[in-house]
Each structure stands twice: as structure tokens, then as C-alpha cells.
Amino acid sequence: xxxxHSRVSPSEMKQxxxxxxxxxxxxxxxAVENKQLLGDITEADIYAAIKAVERHKSAGEEDLGNxxxxxxxxxxxxxxxxxxxxxxxEENPT
Numbered sequence: 001x002x003x004x005h006s007r008v009s010p011s012e013m014k015q016x017x018x019x020x021x022x023x024x025x026x027x028x029x030x031a032v033e034n035k036q037l038l039g040d041i042t043e044a045d046i047y048a049a050i051k052a053v054e055r056h057k058s059a060g061e062e063d064l065g066n067x068x069x070x071x072x073x074x075x076x077x078x079x080x081x082x083x084x085x086x087x088x089x090e091e092n093p094t
Contacts, residue, residue, distance in 0.1 A: 041084035041085055055067050
């Protein structure tokens with residue numbers, strides 16, 4: 001556009017945004033997928049995520065490597081579910 005926003009008509013602004021923010025049809029999330037993505041985090045989700053990580057990777061900020069989560073998921077999964085919900089719903093993680 002190259003102009004101040006105050007000098008651009010609403011229709012020009014809308015067209016510029018549509019041109020800038022175009023998501024190809026093949027990469028859009030369906031309504032069903034969107035509902036699933038916005039649903040509550042479950043223990044099954046966490047177990048699946050843990051099983052999907054690669055072993056023998058360096059530890060993250062918490063100093064726990066992927067092997068820890070992979071080998072000892074039972075005590076961690078409920079806590080990770082709660083942490084995920086806290087983050088998703090913008091509460092202060094405890």
C-alpha cells in the first residue's frame with residue numbers, strides 16, 4: 001500500500017489484508033480438525049506426543065531429556081495435562 005492507514009479506504013485495506021493473508025486451500029484446517037485442535041488436552045494426547053519424540057536428544061530448559069518422559073510418563077502425564085490447560089486458558093502455570 002505504501003500509505004498511512006488513515007488515508008486508505010476500508011475496502012482498500014480489506015483487499016490488501018486479503019492479498020497479504022492468503023492461506024492455500026490445501027493447508028486450511030477443516031471445521032472438524034479445528035474443533036479437535038481447540039478441544040481440551042487429554043492424557044491420550046500427551047501420551048501420543050511423548051511416544052512421538054525421538055530418544056537421546058539433549059534436555060530442554062527443565063533439564064529433562066526426551067528419554068525421561070518416554071521412560072517414566074505415568075507421573076508426568078497428569079501434570080503435563082494440567083500445565084497444557086493452564087497455558088491454553090492463559091492461567092498462571094503452577
